[in-house]
Amino acid sequence: MVDEQIILSAQQVNLWFGSKQILKNIDISFAKNSVTALIGPSGCGKSTLLRSFNRMHDLSPDARVEGQFLLDKQNLYAKDMSVTQLRRRVGMVFQKANPFPKSIYENINYGLKINGVPKSERDAIIEGALKESYIWDEVKDELNKPATRLSGGQQQRLCIARTVALRPEVILMDEPCSALDPLSTLKIEELIIKLKKDYTIIIVTHNMQQAQRVADKTVFMYMGEIIESGNTHDIFNNPNKELTNNYVKGKFG
Amino acid sequence: MNLAAREYVDKTVKQLIRITGLIVILILTGIFLMLLYNTFAFFRHIKPLDFITGTQWNPSGKIARYGILPLLVSTCLVTLGAMAIAIPLGIGTAAYISEYAGKRQKNILKPAIEMLAAIPSVAIGFLGIVFVGPFIAGATGLPNGLNALNGAILLSVMALPTIITVAEDALRGVPHTYKEASYGVGATKWETLLKVTIPAAAPGIIAAVMLGVGRAIGETMTVLMATGNAQAFPQGFLQSVRTITATIAIETGEVPYQTTHYFALFAIASVLFLITLLVNVIGEHFVNKFRKYHSA
Ligand SMILES: Nc1ncnc2c1ncn2[C@@H]1O[C@H](COP(=O)(O)OP(=O)(O)O)[C@@H](O)[C@H]1O
Ligand SMILES: [Mg+2]
Numbered sequence: 163m164v165d166e167q168i169i170l171s172a173q174q175v176n177l178w179f180g181s182k183q184i185l186k187n188i189d190i191s192f193a194k195n196s197v198t199a200l201i202g203p204s205g206c207g208k209s210t211l212l213r214s215f216n217r218m219h220d221l222s223p224d225a226r227v228e229g230q231f232l233l234d235k236q237n238l239y240a241k242d243m244s245v246t247q248l249r250r251r252v253g254m255v256f257q258k259a260n261p262f263p264k265s266i267y268e269n270i271n272y273g274l275k276i277n278g279v280p281k282s283e284r285d286a287i288i289e290g291a292l293k294e295s296y297i298w299d300e301v302k303d304e305l306n307k308p309a310t311r312l313s314g315g316q317q318q319r320l321c322i323a324r325t326v327a328l329r330p331e332v333i334l335m336d337e338p339c340s341a342l343d344p345l346s347t348l349k350i351e352e353l354i355i356k357l358k359k360d361y362t363i364i365i366v367t368h369n370m371q372q373a374q375r376v377a378d379k380t381v382f383m384y385m386g387e388i389i390e391s392g393n394t395h396d397i398f399n400n401p402n403k404e405l406t407n408n409y410v411k412g413k414f415g
Numbered sequence: 416m417n418l419a420a421r422e423y424v425d426k427t428v429k430q431l432i433r434i435t436g437l438i439v440i441l442i443l444t445g446i447f448l449m450l451l452y453n454t455f456a457f458f459r460h461i462k463p464l465d466f467i468t469g470t471q472w473n474p475s476g477k478i479a480r481y482g483i484l485p486l487l488v489s490t491c492l493v494t495l496g497a498m499a500i501a502i503p504l505g506i507g508t509a510a511y512i513s514e515y516a517g518k519r520q521k522n523i524l525k526p527a528i529e530m531l532a533a534i535p536s537v538a539i540g541f542l543g544i545v546f547v548g549p550f551i552a553g554a555t556g557l558p559n560g561l562n563a564l565n566g567a568i569l570l571s572v573m574a575l576p577t578i579i580t581v582a583e584d585a586l587r588g589v590p591h592t593y594k595e596a597s598y599g600v601g602a603t604k605w606e607t608l609l610k611v612t613i614p615a616a617a618p619g620i621i622a623a624v625m626l627g628v629g630r631a632i633g634e635t636m637t638v639l640m641a642t643g644n645a646q647a648f649p650q651g652f653l654q655s656v657r658t659i660t661a662t663i664a665i666e667t668g669e670v671p672y673q674t675t676h677y678f679a680l681f682a683i684a685s686v687l688f689l690i691t692l693l694v695n696v697i698g699e700h701f702v703n704k705f706r707k708y709h710s711a
Contacts, residue, residue: 221598223517250601260592263615272610273600321596328600 166193169362170215170252170332175229177210179222184210186386188229192332192379197354197363199377199394201370203415207386208366209257212334215364216252217245234331250277253325255335259317261309261324266301269309269320270327277328291327295319296353315346322353326361333357335365339372351376370410374398382406450688453681457481460675466682470648472662474676481679483686485648489563489656490687492649493638496567497574497631502624504571505578506613509623512579513586514608532576540640543569548641555653561643564652569637574627581626585619586612618702625698629691635660659687 171191177184184207192198200208210219217238219225231238238248250273261269270288279287288305292298297319301312309320318338325333335354339347347369354363354376367373373380374394381391382401390397390406401407408414416424458466461481469482512524543565551560589612597607613620643655644665657665663680670677 216599218595218598221595246601246603248601249599254595254599256592256595256599258592260590260596262593262596262611272597273602276600276602276606276610324596324600 166196168192169194169234170364171232172211172214173230173232175211175214175227175231177207177214177219177228178226180224184386185214188388190381190388190391192362192364194362195358195360196378197358197365197376198379198381199373200364200366200381200383201368201373201409202383202389203409204368206383208383209336211383212336212364212366213254215332215334216249216254218254220245246276250328251330252332252334253328253330255318255321255325255333255338257337258341259314259321261312261317261320263308263310265306266309266312266320267305270324273324273328287327291323292320294326294357295323296349297323313346315342315349318342318346318350319353322350322357326357330361332362332364335363337366337368340368347372368415370398370412382409384409450681450685453678454685457675457678457682460678472646472657474666474670474679479675481675481682483659483683485646486657486659486662486683487686489642489649490632490658490660490690492563492652492656493566493570493642493658494628494631496563496652497570498624498628500567500571501574501578501627501631505575505623505627506582506620508575508579509582509586509620510608510613512583514604514612528576528579531572532580536573536634536636537640539569539573540637543637543641551653557653559643561641561655562653563642563649563656566638566642566656566658567652569641570631570634573634573637574630577630578623578627581623582616582620585616585623588619589615621698621701625694628694632687632691632694633660635664639664659683 168191173189175185175188188211190211200212202208213219214227215231215233215238219227227239233248233251237243262272264272267288270291271284274284274287289298289302292301297316300316301307301320309317312320318341322333322338339350342350351372354365357363365373365376377394379391380394380397382389382397382403382405384405390401390403392402397406398410401410466481466483468484469480470484471480471482472485473480508524508528512521516524544561547565547568548560551562551565552558553560593611593615594607597611602610638658639661642658642661644657644661645655646657647654649656663684666676667680670680
């Protein structure tokens with residue numbers, strides 16, 4: 163792919179929690195309408211990297227971020243970048259499905275309201291987002307039901323709907339299937355592949371099969387560094403580094 | 416110890432524990448029955464309708480009057496006033512401690528609030544007389560500041576520690592994931608607090624408010640000292656009032672045993688009991704309503 167358009171990138175990123183350095187010299191970029199998998203052993207900094215793309219670390223007082231992050235040529239950490247606006251453009255789906263303790267309808271309506279979408283447009287957007295996330299048929303008759311009554315897989319698809327309703331440019335997913343059964347996992351994977359048409363997706367996963375099923379590119383991290391990145395097929399079948407090979411073959415993790 | 420001895424100890428302890436439980440229940444039913452019995456005795460002398468709708472409380476007048484309305488209105492006035500001050504202040508402080516304050520501020524605020532709870536009610540009543548009273552008098556031009564407003568201010572101070580502590584617990588207990596979800600869709604800290612954290616903590620916050628109301632309604636010494644205890648029908652916050660609790664405290668000392676007046680005090684105590692019960696039932700109702708959204 164020569165004509166791929168870079169939508170999000172990070173250069174020379176270092177990140178500390180207190181005095182402990184978690185990310186070291188990260189250089190990475192993401193092409194528009196692609197799915198990138200972040201893999202690596204637990205604690206290597208995948209979530210930390212992911213959360214630096216929507217400035218979630220702003221909430222931890224002891225986090226310090228260094229480096230340049232560009233979203234469509236705009237500096238993410240610039241003084242004049244509104245963090246709330248940024249988080250609308252870079253949506254996030256969390257490891258454990260976390261619907262608000264509100265109704266299904268309100269779960270999506272909340273973000274729309276916050277972001278000033280006129281009331282008259284919201285019903286259509288909510289329906290569209292639920293359809294886009296393949297959960298509409300299951301919930302259309304009970305939109306006022308508490309979201310916490312849904313199954314784990316449904317909750318996670320609702321969280322995806324909540325994110326896509328805001329039409330973000332990038333969607334960050336942090337192990338979105340780690341708490342789900344295999345069937346729900348497959349549904350989410352299908353959904354991810356379909357969402358690629360309209361969004362750029364970065365997904366952290368521990369599941370090697372999952373990375374190979376959904377991701378165009380794969381990035382292997384180890385102890386806060388990117389060891390190797392490239393086409394998913396190459397990373398899994400023909401990696402350049404021994405460490406990568408050992409990890410994807412399941413020799414450690 | 417051999418097995419038989421151990422089993423013997425086990426059984427004895429079980430019986431002992433059961434007895435302590437029974438004693439509590441016995442005391443409770445005893446108090447309840449005594450209230451009920453004396454209240455019925457009162458209604459053999461005075462018609463319930465006269466009691467409930469009477470606008471005068473004057474048991475020692477030429478014609479004795481046993482209308483509960485002035486006392487009830489007084490209690491409500493002082494309690495509502497106290498809540499109008501304590502609820503926003505308490506929830507605001509709780510939100511500040513749990514969401515905004517740094518470690519150092521927390522370490523100062525929390526013990527300070529707990530110390531507030533340790534101040535005896537007499538001391539607060541005293542402050543009402545020497546400090547709040549003159550202040551109100553000065554600000555309004557009244558001859559003295561012993562009135563419903565004074566009582567409300569003092570009661571709000573007394574209810575604050577409970578409200579803050581319980582509400583702060585509730586806010587802190589809101590799963591971090593809810594807040595992250597809210598920030599994740601672009602909400603500000605304030606929007607998250609108002610629309611996600613506080614609603615999610617609602618059962619606890621309502622419990623906090625109910626505990627505060629309970630404290631305010633039942634409080635005696637402070638209102639006795641600070642509200643002036645006039646028997647006239649209360650007209651507003653700047654009037655001296657006489658709550659149910661203060662009335663019982665003032666009049667039980669001098670009332671002859673087994674007279675209408677004696678029974679009347681039990682009757683108004685029963686009303687107080689009913690109100691407290693109602694407050695708890697309403698609180699419980701809301702707790703259940705919001706709990707519905709939490710556990711699946
Ligand atoms: N808020 C935080 N404060 C301090 N240390 C943290 C924080 N979040 C994560 N860490 C540390 O950063 C390292 C990387 O964590 P994380 O990014 O969650 O790893 P991964 O997602 O790859 O499993 C871990 O050692 C973790 O303990
Ligand atoms: Mg992680």
